[in-house]
Amino acid sequence: MHKRLGFFFWLAVIYLVVLGLAAIFADVLPIKDPTQTFAGTSKNGPSLSHWFGNDGVGRDVFSRVIYGAQVSLVISTVGTLLALAIGGLLGMVSGYYGGRVDRWLTATLNASLVIPPLILFLALILFLDSEARRRIFILIFTFVLLAIAPIARVVRAATLSWAGQDFVLAARTLGARDGRVLFREVLPNVAPSLVSYSLIIMAGLIVVEGSAAFLGLSVPPPTPTWGDMINKGRTNLDVAAHISLMPAITMFVTVLALNFVGDKLQQYLEPRESVL
Template structure:
């Protein structure tokens, strides 16, 4: 398995693991406080002491990038997991039962795909609540609502394939209930496609969260976010490009790694499914 997935797959996995662990244990790691300023370091570039340099007020950019990962990863992970649960269940039911249930669920879910996530979020913020502390919940709700349909479509396609296999028909013939067939026979075979695609969804959510933070509508200060750091560094691009460049590169590599791992996992499991 490791040989087929390749070196760059495991390199991406290592990067995501290190970044995730650093974000989780940021408070116990020897990192500088993200809000702490250091005299005489304003706009100074990367160095051995400050790996990513300092921002316009002298804060450590590397520390802020790590703490900013907490926001991006938590929001995207929670949104993906909730969408995975709801969308996966709907896709499983739609693909397994087919018929009228399949047509109704497919039509309903397809209607949500055309909604632009950023526009929906802005509308919900203006309509429901403008309080900054609650925007993160609206953001997660938006992510979940718009991620359910893509996940459900992938699971539905896989469930349609596996529901016609001999071992599923045998389980039905032996009198197994639909619930047992769904969760004991179909779901374990659908899970690889579901997990790999969820990583791609998660990458997309990180980009949307970054765009929202860039507009100043994500987690309020002083909590750092990648999008907010990129936005605030724009005024210093000519003299201190690293202020925006470092969080932008981190976001780019994170999204690239998630997409690469998801694509590789899909390619890895597709031959196995096609043979069956």
């Protein structure tokens, strides 16, 4: 398994684990306060005391990147898990029962794909609430709505391929209830592809959250976010490009790592499914 997944897979996994742990334990790590300003360091580049340099008002960019990871990872992780639960259930039900249930659910999910994300953000965030905690809830709710349909379509396709297998038909013939068949027979076989695809969905949600933050629609200041840091630093690109470049590189590497891990897992699991 280790040889087939390769060195870069494990390198990406290590990066994601380190980033996640750093975001979780940011308050106890020996890093600077993300709101503290250091006199005389405004727009200074990377140094031994400030690894990623300082922003336009003298705050440490590295600590702000770490704390900004909290917002991106919490929103994308919670949004993905909720979308997996809802979209996965809808996809299994649609693929398992087929017929009228499948047609109705498929039509509903396809209709949800035409919702413009930016319009949805504007409607829910600008007109509902600007308080930080409630805005996080609104962002997660929006991301769940956007992610349910893609996840449900993937699960439905996988369920269709497993619902006709002999062991599923045998379980139904022996009188097993539909719920038991779905969760004991179908779900364990659908789960591997669902896990790999969820990482790709998570990467997409990080990009969407960064775009929302860039437009000022994410968590309001003083809470740092990657998108807001990129936006604030673009006015200094000519004299202090690191202010935008460092959070942009962090977001890029994070999204790349998630997509790479998801793709590799999908490639690794496909031969096992074809053998079965």
